[in-house]
Amino acid sequence: xxxxxxxxxxxxxxxxxxxxxxxxxxxxxxxxxxxxxxxxxxxxxxxxxxxxxxxxxxxxxxxxxxxxxxxxxxxxxxxxxxxxxxxxxxxxxxxxxxxxxxxxxxxxxxxxxxxxxxxxxxxxxxxxxxxxxxxxxxxxxxxxxxxxxxxxxxxxxxxxxxxxxxxxxxxxxxxxxxxxxxxxxxxxxxxxxxxxxx
Amino acid sequence: xxxxxxxxxxxxxxxxxxxxxxxxxxxxxxxxxxxxxxxxxxxxxxxxxxxxxxxxxxxxxxxxxxxxxxxxxxxxxxxxxxxxxxxxxxxxxxxxxxxxxxxxxxxxxxxxxxxxxxxxxxxxxxxxxxxxxxxxxxxxxxxxxxxxxxxxxxxxxxxxxxxxxxxxxxxxxxxxxxxxxxxxxxxxxxxxxxxxxx
Numbered sequence: 186x187x188x189x190x191x192x193x194x195x196x197x198x199x200x201x202x203x204x205x206x207x208x209x210x211x212x213x214x215x216x217x218x219x220x221x222x223x224x225x226x227x228x229x230x231x232x233x234x235x236x237x238x239x240x241x242x243x244x245x246x247x248x249x250x251x252x253x254x255x256x257x258x259x260x261x262x263x264x265x266x267x268x269x270x271x272x273x274x275x276x277x278x279x280x281x282x283x284x285x286x287x288x289x290x291x292x293x294x295x296x297x298x299x300x301x302x303x304x305x306x307x308x309x310x311x312x313x314x315x316x317x318x319x320x321x322x323x324x325x326x327x328x329x330x331x332x333x334x335x336x337x338x339x340x341x342x343x344x345x346x347x348x349x350x351x352x353x354x355x356x357x358x359x360x361x362x363x364x365x366x367x368x369x370x371x372x373x374x375x376x377x378x379x380x381x382x383x
Numbered sequence: 384x385x386x387x388x389x390x391x392x393x394x395x396x397x398x399x400x401x402x403x404x405x406x407x408x409x410x411x412x413x414x415x416x417x418x419x420x421x422x423x424x425x426x427x428x429x430x431x432x433x434x435x436x437x438x439x440x441x442x443x444x445x446x447x448x449x450x451x452x453x454x455x456x457x458x459x460x461x462x463x464x465x466x467x468x469x470x471x472x473x474x475x476x477x478x479x480x481x482x483x484x485x486x487x488x489x490x491x492x493x494x495x496x497x498x499x500x501x502x503x504x505x506x507x508x509x510x511x512x513x514x515x516x517x518x519x520x521x522x523x524x525x526x527x528x529x530x531x532x533x534x535x536x537x538x539x540x541x542x543x544x545x546x547x548x549x550x551x552x553x554x555x556x557x558x559x560x561x562x563x564x565x566x567x568x569x570x571x572x573x574x575x576x577x578x579x580x581x
Binding site for chain 2: 227228231232233234236237238240241242243253254255272273274277279280283284310312313314323324325326328329330331332
């Protein structure tokens, strides 16, 4: 088990068949996750493709996360929480300035993802809408209004993602107070390698 | 007034202050629109930023469409329809194969946007979640299920977008039957130049 300290990020490489377990160790924390195909880093995790193919906003067990090229990147093999967001970009310096009136804004998940992805040459401009694990975004179906609510995750809740291709994956312990009920906790993860199971 | 023929795309350049009017001339047609900053084409129209700052999924008059760098790209100056989508990626060859069982799939809005953007060196991988003008996507707030319904636009409905920076803008007359009630109509547009009004 590895720990992502509060308000930071990590990136790792996965092979096809590896399983990444993302855990909320204390409850009510969010992890923004994005991914790129190791064979061609122009292929990235796409919210719009994944929502279109699943025909739902909120993905859970059995659903597939697709790339911009419509290829499966992950399958959600297990999900003990059941509610995540796939519509919002990671919190960023500019977001903290605009929505939280912080001067200057902190790097946020966007900056932390970019720092983690720097060894692969992936900068801030290429951090897309993330799969925001445990993030609880409610929608009003009449007006389309969205509200960021405290996560539904309790201590120990986790999501198991099976890699469907060789990937670079980056994830965070979220820096935005509204997303994590102003608790700024860590996120834990572990990788179960396909080769070790074989 | 210019016409985008059914199942095709166009790209144009705008200066700050120019207004782009996108018109549904016959009703129930969708136009997928995306944009890039002319000064640095790595800056692009971001669904996730725009939804986050507006705190709603469905943007309309007075709302701002933001770039991935959190800068305003457009303001919606006028909107006679009131319902558009900003969650789904443009229809694509792979989408037609997966969801419509077409073999081979047509290029779709993604391919048509990429063809239109080719003179600026922007390829298919860089076509993000688009602002899908007149696209009617309904959400079930309990399950998150999304349904693509016939557009609410009637003949002559239009959206007026004021450019807030120099832009390359690409837009389509949508190729996906479910999005346009299987009518595959054209889209009209006109540009009102700031310099002509001055």
